[in-house]
Amino acid sequence: EAGVTQFPSHSVIEKGQTVTLRCDPISGHDNLYWYRRVMGKEIKFLLHFVKESKQDESGMPNNRFLAERTGGTYSTLKVQPAELEDSGVYFCASSQRRAGLETQYFGPGTRLLVL
Amino acid sequence: AQKITQTQPGMFVQEKEAVTLDCTYDTSDPSYGLFWYKQPSSGEMIFLIYQGSYDQQNATEGRYSLNFQKARKSANLVISASQLGDSAMYFCAMREGSNDYKLSFGAGTTVTVRA
Numbered sequence: 001e002a003g004v005t006q007f008p009s010h011s012v013i014e015k016g017q018t019v020t021l022r023c024d025p026i027s028g029h030d031n032l033y034w035y036r037r038v039m040g041k042e043i044k045f046l047l048h049f050v051k052e053s054k055q056d057e058s059g060m061p062n063n064r065f066l067a068e069r070t071g072g073t074y075s076t077l078k079v080q081p082a083e084l085e086d087s088g089v090y091f092c093a094s095s096q097r098r099a100g101l102e103t104q105y106f107g108p109g110t111r112l113l114v115l
Numbered sequence: 116a117q118k119i120t121q122t123q124p125g126m127f128v129q130e131k132e133a134v135t136l137d138c139t140y141d142t143s144d145p146s147y148g149l150f151w152y153k154q155p156s157s158g159e160m161i162f163l164i165y166q167g168s169y170d171q172q173n174a175t176e177g178r179y180s181l182n183f184q185k186a187r188k189s190a191n192l193v194i195s196a197s198q199l200g201d202s203a204m205y206f207c208a209m210r211e212g213s214n215d216y217k218l219s220f221g222a223g224t225t226v227t228v229r230a
Contacts, residue, residue: 031216033216033217033218035218035220042119042220042221042222042223043206043208043218043220044220045217045218045219048216048217055216056215056216056217058217059217089158091160093160095216102148102210102216103150103162103165104150104162104216104218105162106152106159106160106161106162107159107160108157108158108159109158109159109160111158
C-alpha cells in the first residue's frame with residue numbers, strides 16, 4: 001500500500017511568488033492534515049480535512065495560505081504571496097479513524113525556501 | 116503553554132544499548148493519545164508507537180516501548196538494543212480529546228547511535 005506522498009520534495013521561490021504544494025493521502029483515509037516546521041521551531045498544525053470539508057483550520061497563519069481538497073482525495077496548499085517566514089518543511093498526514101485510535105501517517109514533506 | 120516538552124536536544128548511545136527519550140505533556144482533558152515519531156535524515160516522519168490515556172498497559176512495538184506514567188504526565192520512549200539505523204530525530208506528540216484530531220509536537224530529540 002502506498003504511503004502519503006507529497007510533491008514537490010523541494011521548492012525554492014522568491015518572495016512574492018506563489019507556490020502550490022500537493023499531498024496525496026493513503027487511499028481510503030478520510031482525514032488529511034497539514035503541518036509545518038519552520039527553522040528551529042516545533043512542528044505546528046495548520047489544518048485538518050475530513051473528506052473535502054475543512055474540519056479545523058485554526059493553525060493557518062494568515063490568509064496568504066489556502067488549502068483545498070476537492071473531491072476528498074488529494075489536497076493542495078497554496079501560499080500566495082510567499083514571504084520569507086514561510087520557509088520551512090510542510091508535512092501532510094492522513095488517517096482513518098478507527099475504534100478510538102487515530103494514527104496519523106506522514107508524508108516525506110516539502111522543503112520550501114523563500115528567498 | 117507548551118503541551119509537549121522534550122528536554123533532551125541530543126543524545127548519544129552505544130550500539131546494542133538501550134536509550135530512554137523523555138517526554139512530558141500537559142493537558143486537562145482526560146481523553147488523550149500520545150505518539151512517538153522517528154525522523155531519519157531522509158526527512159520522512161515514521162510512526163513508532165501509540166499510548167492512549169485509558170490504556171492500562173504500557174505500549175510496546177518490537178524494540179520500542181513507552182513508559183507511561185500518567186500521574187507524572189510522562190510518556191518516555193525506550194529503544195532497546197540500539198542499532199545504527201536508529202540514529203534520527205524523535206518526536207513526541209499528543210492528541211487531546213476524542214474529537215480533536217490535531218497533534219501537538221515536542222521540539223524533538225536527536226539520537227546518535229555509536230558503533
